[in-house]
Amino acid sequence: MRPSGGLRIASGWSSERGRRPANEDYAGIYLPGAGELARHGAVAAVADGVGSAKGGRVAAELTVRTFMDGYYAQPDTIGVPAAGARAMNGVNQWLRAQGKADAALQGMATTFTAAILRGRRAHVLHVGDSRAYHYSNGRLVRLTSDHVLPQPDLRHVLYRAVGIEDLIRLDHASVELAVHDRLLLVSDGVHGALDDRQIAALLAARGNAETDARRITAAALAAGSQDNASAVLIDILDLPAPDHDIITAGMAHLPIEAPPSAGDNVDGFRLEQLLADGRYARVFRAVDSQNGSDVVVKFPKPAVLAEPAMREAFVREALIGVRVASPFVGQVLAAGEERQGRLYTVMPFYRGETLADRLKKTGFIPLRQGLKIAVQLTRAVVALHRLGIIHRDIKPENVIVTEDGGLRLVDLGVARLPRIEDAPGADIPGTPGYMAPEIYDGNRGDEQTDQFALGVTLARLFGGGFPYGEAEAFSRPRFGKLRPPSASRDDLPAWLDDVIARAVAVAPADRFGDAVEMLRALEGGPAIVSASPSRFRPLIERDPLRFWQIMSLLLAMALIISIASHV
Structure with a gap:
């Protein structure tokens, strides 16, 4: 069944002090009213204050709270990454200033990982070594990279975090959501004690979000975590139906380029075989290098139709492909906003x-x-x-x-x-x-x-x-x-x-x-x-006229024979 309502989630969190003398983690979730939810989305975040510096807990809590206030103050028209970057720049500058002005807060810094759920996508903004995971159809994917030194004995040393640099650099990732997906944000006290396989097993239990968040932090502490352990878990209950405006906006910035040839590689799609070269589009069987699956990629021919008409045709196909739930109608796969660099559509390869x-x-x-x-x-x-x-x-x-x-x-x-x-x-x-x-x-x-x-x-x-x-x-x-x-x-x-x-x-x-x-x-x-x-089928069903012609001829012949026999 395709999702058809608005965004609905269930969320839960857990933050445990563990073996540390104080809990310097901070987790937060904000789910606004329907209007604000449609414009800006819901926000969840985890921050882990740097324990070697003063004011780690203050940095973590203020970063989460101030980021949320700043994000919702941004215009929704600029997009999630830009709105998040603007909000975080203000937070970073404030932390830097406080760390210099107040000796009690000298060097205050924190990691920060936020998930912003807007429309049918989740956007992750990240700096430091907290992590975000996406769990879908039994598969766990990590959405963040740790900003720590690569040497084995220095992996606890951050080289990027809120409050460390004058100009903060946030990583951004986004993922298409489906009903029943789970999003997990954790501090390093969790992922430092539990590997991805163990985290996936805990998410597969499918309890309610609050219970499973607590089970994850408890499992991390039981596995010997020496740090604070925090987890925020979000379950996707329903999603807004993809509409024409959403898909049009996603394709509006994509350039229409000359169609490629077999053997080319476009955004990680290796074009193996030309399937069709029609008047309006060129279609290839391709291999998706991200997962090895066979797909069909369809490219427009820009010289044939005006750009608005060509773009609208691809928007229509994408919209129908994701909205129609039928095993007899071709689907369209989402390539991803960060991945797709030109206009095309991707479909499963039906053998x-x-x-x-x-x-x-x-x-x-x-x-x-x-x-x-x-x-x-x-x-x-x-x-x-x-x-x-x-x-x-x-x-x-x-x-x-x-x-x-x-x-x-x-x-x-x-x-x-x-x-x-x-x-x-x-x-x-x-x-x-x-x-x-x-x-x-x-x-x-x-x-x-x-x-x-x-x-x-x-x-x-x-x-x-x-x-x-x-x-x-x-x-x-x-x-x-x-x-x-x-x-x-x-x-x-x-x-x-x-x-x-x-x-x-x-x-x-x-x-x-x-x-x-x-x-x-x-x-x-x-x-x-x-x-x-x-x-x-008898002749009378297949050709009634010929049937009666033959019958008439047979009757005439019978009549002639009858007359001749009497003579």
């Missing part, structure tokens, strides 16, 4: 072939296999229509039949989205031969035009040809006599002809009420022929 390639080899698909594909494809259309999304270019070239018997409907760059209209004067998307009659009269695409294209695709799936003949690219087709798929083969049941004929009816009112009704017809119809999938 298989397009339905168009399958039809080129076989002409049409056997009945049982074809019925399975037809039902899966119709379910993909139902999933889109339930969210008000119109595909507008359903055709065999945009259907991937996977090796494991699955199916994915892809190429969503021309889809029509709710409350987002096409640019004035934009061409009506679609492919001749699959476009419903009303599109030629100005319809911009709706559920009925998608149903027509789906019906044409099924006609080709079962019969190989187009129900009204193949259309020329620049002429209005004639929607004359319908040629049913059974005209090309003898094993198709009459009900399947009827389903396809209704889907491609010239008048929208004569088609199915919606894709769900069409799906029910496809799923219920096979029961008629399940006992004999290769049933021979």
Whole structure:
């Protein structure tokens, strides 16, 4: 299930003195009201005051508190990293000044690690040797690097922290969130005693956030930690649905460059094989060097479309890919704001072939296999229509039949989205031969035009040809006599002809009420022929005119024989 509500989290924290005479750690969590939450997000932080300096606890607490005040005072339009840097610069300058002016606080300094949850991402701002972790799907990833000297006996010595340098340098990392993810912030009293495997095991217990935070600090002390042990744990309960504005903002700064070639490496994606080189985009099978997975990367061709139109097409595909929860619709993967340096989209690599390639080899698909594909494809259309999304270019070239018997409907760059209209004067998307009659009269695409294209695709799936003949690219087709798929083969049941004929009816009112009704017809119809999938259809079903011509000839011959015998 895709997340659909606003940001909701559960949080807990624990901070233990341990074997130290005083606790110089400080942890804090702030969850504002709904309006502020949407604009700035929620903030959690851990700070570990430098124990060898005076005022370590004062530095830790004031840094966390003052940072939160300063962050929420920044305009939300400048982005999380910039807002956090502005807030922390003020904190750093104040600490430096206090350390010089007050002998009791001389040299005060602290580590600092904050997680800011805004929208569907978590931003981590970090300096020092506290740590932030992201736990998702059983996998623990550390999001920070320790700013300590590399020598084994000097790893307790910080070279970067709040209050050490005149100009603070904050590391920034961000990660896409999913429901049920966990974020963990800890001081070095925890990670110095527990390795990543032990931390992952504690997070896998999946207690409530407060209980698990306490279990983590207790485990660190039990393992022999000599320092204060602090942990802040955040569970992601729900996330705001990705919307057009969020994705547009994320892609707005990305340049549109000339498409690369096979063998190139783009942002860590090694382009292995050219899959398609179309008019508007170039598509490659690639390997993601970060995790070794096979992906598909799609690059725009900037010379073909104006930049706004090209960018909008990629925004649409990205939005639909992350919002539609269907095993029959192609997904889009987030490359990451810090990683992606140009405009492209990344999708999983679905092993298989397009339905168009399958039809080129076989002409049409056997009945049982074809019925399975037809039902899966119709379910993909139902999933889109339930969210008000119109595909507008359903055709065999945009259907991937996977090796494991699955199916994915892809190429969503021309889809029509709710409350987002096409640019004035934009061409009506679609492919001749699959476009419903009303599109030629100005319809911009709706559920009925998608149903027509789906019906044409099924006609080709079962019969190989187009129900009204193949259309020329620049002429209005004639929607004359319908040629049913059974005209090309003898094993198709009459009900399947009827389903396809209704889907491609010239008048929208004569088609199915919606894709769900069409799906029910496809799923219920096979029961008629399940006992004999290769049933021979009699001539009266396949060609009634020829049947009665033959019957008339036989009757005439019988009459002649009868007359001759009486004579």
